[in-house]
Amino acid sequence: xxxxxxxxxxxxxxxxxKRLIAFAFPGxxxxxxxxVAIAFDVAGLxxxxxxxxxxxxxxxxxxxxxxxxxxxxxxxxxxxxxxxRKGTYAADAPPDWxxxxxxxxxxxxxxxxxxxxxxxxxxxNVPGYGLIEARPSVSAGVETNLTGPLPDWISLSxxxxxxxxxxxxxxxxxxxxxxxxxxxxxxxxxxxxxSPYHGHSAASLLFGPQIDPDRSNLAGAWxxxxxxxxxxxxxxxxxxxxxxxxxxxxTMGAALVALPLAFLAARNFTPVMAIRFxxxxxxxxxxxxxGLIWTIVxxxxxxxxxxxxxxxxxxTDSGTFGKMFSEALENVDRRQIEGxxxxxxxxxxxxxxxxxxxxxxxxxxxxLYYLExxxxxxxxxxxxxxxxxxxLLTQAIITQKDWEExxxxxxxxxxxxxxxxxxxxxxxRRLIRGA
Amino acid sequence: MAxxxxxxxxxxxxxxxxDLVRRRQLYSGLTLTIFxxxxxxxxxxxxxxxxxxxxxxxxxxxxxxxxxxxxAAAKIADMPANLLRFFPALVETVNIAAVSTLVGGTAGFALxxxxxxxxxxxxxxxxxxxxxxxxxxxxxxxxxxLVLIYVLGGGPVPAMIAIAFHTAGALGKLFSEVxxxxxxxxxxGLASVGAGWAQRMWLGVVPQVxxxxxxxxxLRFEINIRASAILGFVGAGGLGYELxxxxxxxxxxxxxxxxxxxLLFAAIVVFDQLSSHVRDRLTKGAAA
Numbered sequence: 001x002x003x004x005x006x007x008x009x010x011x012x013x014x015x016x017x018k019r020l021i022a023f024a025f026p027g028x029x030x031x032x033x034x035x036v037a038i039a040f041d042v043a044g045l046x047x048x049x050x051x052x053x054x055x056x057x058x059x060x061x062x063x064x065x066x067x068x069x070x071x072x073x074x075x076x077x078x079x080x081x082x083x084x085r086k087g088t089y090a091a092d093a094p095p096d097w098x099x100x101x102x103x104x105x106x107x108x109x110x111x112x113x114x115x116x117x118x119x120x121x122x123x124x125n126v127p128g129y130g131l132i133e134a135r136p137s138v139s140a141g142v143e144t145n146l147t148g149p150l151p152d153w154i155s156l157s158x159x160x161x162x163x164x165x166x167x168x169x170x171x172x173x174x175x176x177x178x179x180x181x182x183x184x185x186x187x188x189x190x191x192x193x194x195s196p197y198h199g200h201s202a203a204s205l206l207f208g209p210q211i212d213p214d215r216s217n218l219a220g221a222w223x224x225x226x227x228x229x230x231x232x233x234x235x236x237x238x239x240x241x242x243x244x245x246x247x248x249x250x251t252m253g254a255a256l257v258a259l260p261l262a263f264l265a266a267r268n269f270t271p272v273m274a275i276r277f278x279x280x281x282x283x284x285x286x287x288x289x290x291g292l293i294w295t296i297v298x299x300x301x302x303x304x305x306x307x308x309x310x311x312x313x314x315x316t317d318s319g320t321f322g323k324m325f326s327e328a329l330e331n332v333d334r335r336q337i338e339g340x341x342x343x344x345x346x347x348x349x350x351x352x353x354x355x356x357x358x359x360x361x362x363x364x365x366x367x368l369y370y371l372e373x374x375x376x377x378x379x380x381x382x383x384x385x386x387x388x389x390x391x392l393l394t395q396a397i398i399t400q401k402d403w404e405e406x407x408x409x410x411x412x413x414x415x416x417x418x419x420x421x422x423x424x425x426x427x428x429r430r431l432i433r434g435a
Numbered sequence: 436m437a438x439x440x441x442x443x444x445x446x447x448x449x450x451x452x453x454d455l456v457r458r459r460q461l462y463s464g465l466t467l468t469i470f471x472x473x474x475x476x477x478x479x480x481x482x483x484x485x486x487x488x489x490x491x492x493x494x495x496x497x498x499x500x501x502x503x504x505x506x507a508a509a510k511i512a513d514m515p516a517n518l519l520r521f522f523p524a525l526v527e528t529v530n531i532a533a534v535s536t537l538v539g540g541t542a543g544f545a546l547x548x549x550x551x552x553x554x555x556x557x558x559x560x561x562x563x564x565x566x567x568x569x570x571x572x573x574x575x576x577x578x579x580x581l582v583l584i585y586v587l588g589g590g591p592v593p594a595m596i597a598i599a600f601h602t603a604g605a606l607g608k609l610f611s612e613v614x615x616x617x618x619x620x621x622x623x624g625l626a627s628v629g630a631g632w633a634q635r636m637w638l639g640v641v642p643q644v645x646x647x648x649x650x651x652x653x654l655r656f657e658i659n660i661r662a663s664a665i666l667g668f669v670g671a672g673g674l675g676y677e678l679x680x681x682x683x684x685x686x687x688x689x690x691x692x693x694x695x696x697x698l699l700f701a702a703i704v705v706f707d708q709l710s711s712h713v714r715d716r717l718t719k720g721a722a723a
Contacts, residue, residue: 029537032533032534032537033534033537036530036533036534039526039527039530039591040530040534040590040591040592040595041590042592045587045588045590045592048587048588048590049586049587049588050586050587050588051586053585053586054586057582057585057586242481242484245477245480245481246481248473248477249474249477249478249481252470252474253474253478256474284704287707288700288703288704288707289696289700290661290664290665290699290700290703291661291665292661292664292665292668292675292678292699293696293699293700296678296682297496297499297500298492298496300495300498300499301487301492301493301495301496301498301499302485302486302487302488302489302491302492302495303485303486303487303492304485304486305481305484305485305486305487306480306481306484306485307478307481307482307484307485307488307489308485310478310481376573376575376576377575379575379577379578380575380576380577380665380666383577383581383669384665384668384669387484390577393577393578393581394581394669397581397582397585400585406582410574410578410582413573413574413575413578414570414573414574417572417573417574417575418569418570418573421569421572421573
């Protein structure tokens with residue numbers, strides 16, 4: 001009877017302890033998260049966050065705007081995609097929603113929104129609201145016909161009028177009048193406006209009449225697409241290649257460096273304790289000095305570029321590989337080596353036929369696995385050392401203008417990493433099954 | 436005995452075997468040659484595209500570390516103060532890694548349960564969650580971090596979200612591989628007494644897989660410390676940010692850089708050792 005009582009007391013104690021842990025652990029995690037929320041100043045985030053930036057980013061990633069600008073001093077009107085020189089329409093061939101009649105320019109924003117730039121007046125007919133007229137002048141600023149309380153999509157001051165509607169945006173200052181019209185898509189992705197192939201469909205390029213008398217359609221179109229000055233497809237492709245190159249050279253180089261060293265660090269191949277210990281500490285050191293530090297140190301020696309990135313990956317990963325390979329070597333089956341030895345094979349042949357075949361699957365699968373993860377690292381390292389797609393991405397983000405390019409690069413990076421993942425998976429399965 | 440095996444029967448076999456061996460040797464020789472050519476031409480190409488060549492730079496490889504050490508040695512009296520000064524940044528870096536591992540691990544746990552055959556509540560959605568994890572793994576942290584820094588401003592939160600996102604995908608995949616090996620009998624037992632999905636998972640699956648989960652999460656934590664240091668360099672706070680400042684203000688700050696290098700190195704080694712010790716215990720404990 002007393003036995004059961006002892007047992008019961010023990011069980012109750014055990015359950016109580018477990019229950020305490022079950023509550024204490026989530027409690028600790030919550031307390032930690034609360035501490036971090038304070039340390040990271042999450043409450044202040046709302047003030048620092050610039051959601052309008054986020055909105056521009058989102059809108060820009062799937063749409064673009066075309067600027068119609070009138071210089072109010074010279075009266076000259078230009079139509080340019082994203083306001084860029086490379087996307088400027090020729091003066092005699094504006095898009096069909098911009099119509100020129102002498103000194104007047106009619107801009108159709110769609111859905112009945114009509115803007116007109118006259119010699120003196122700028123007018124915007126907003127359906128459901130009425131006609132807004134403005135007269136910019138150097139002496140008097142901007143005078144308008146607007147009176148009374150204004151809706152919040154119109155902002156008016158002495159020198160500036162801004163009207164933002166769902167169809168577009170009009171700004172009038174004394175020096176210039178400007179209209180933005182938004183379109184869905186990535187502008188001029190294939191051809192810029194100065195290319196003769198702009199506006200032609202794929203079918204007409206393939207089967208239609210020759211457009212440029214000097215070049216065949218296909219060659220010319222490929223050239224103009226590949227050298228597109230806005231999207232720079234050739235440079236982007238090269239940057240992607242450079243990133244993959246960094247990952248490949250770094251990973252494979254690290255494996256090549258680590259393999260012989262791993263023999264020196266494995267207990268069954270190097271009986272001398274001092275050497276083993278020394279090599280292992282070298283591995284630990286190279287691994288512990290993070291890729292970030294290697295990148296900085298190497299960038300000082302070799303300057304920015306893909307070589308620096310490849311070497312940074314090589315340094316960090318030779319430590320990791322050295323550790324993994326030496327562990328694999330310690331688990332080698334001795335009997336195979338002895339078998340090879342019994343045929344009178346010399347040392348090198350013993351390693352070649354007794355050891356290498358045993359560790360090849362581990363070695364290759366690890367190297368290939370790291371190849372994929374290093375493609376991602378190479379993107380980051382490229383952003384720091386200045387090479388590859390990482391550099392293009394940081395540049396595009398820093399300029400804060402071409403968010404469609406940022407989203408384009410992001411899509412390309414994701415595709416690149418997925419492709420590497422896929423290839424490395426196929427090769428791993430192949431090699432391991434083959435071995 | 437030899438007469439009982441007439442020569443014509445052995446010879447074709449032998450020649451076929453030797454043929455095979457030769458072809459195999461040719462293939463592996465070819466593969467090795469292609470690999471060597473790729474490596475050599477790749478290094479040549481990378482070398483040409485680099486600002487400074489390999490041979491020019493190899494002599495300078497120790498120049499910068501020597502500079503740093505020299506300056507740190509000259510100002511060794513400031514070293515404790517510097518270490519103390521940058522310690523909060525180290526704490527921030529480790530915090531970023533820890534929180535993103537926690538958050539990413541939790542999300543990965545949910546994703547793993549949703550994408551394991553036999554455990555997922557909606558079997559039809561399994562491929563969907565798997566692809567989602569693939570995409571999450573494929574996005575490098577820096578992409579999300581840079582975009583979020585633009586929207587949310589610099590600081591640890593963008594880095595935390597970026598690393599957590601990637602961690603969720605990476606851990607989700609590993610967790611679901613662990614789940615595949617979980618014994619389904621406890622789950623069936625719980626189902627037979629009318630337990631709901633959450634109860635079946637929490638009481639039937641989690642106790643089986645928790646040690647493996649923890650060990651993977653610790654490994655990820657190690658990786659995330661490195662990632663959060665790197666992200667600091669592009670503006671996300673922590674040690675990397677301080678390092679960038681110390682480096683970019685020209686000469687005279689290398690003693691601070693040395694202090695940061697030391698802190699980062701120490702942190703990585705300490706957490707590496709700690710986590711490998713705990714992981715050892717977890718896996719050995721599970722086996723015992």
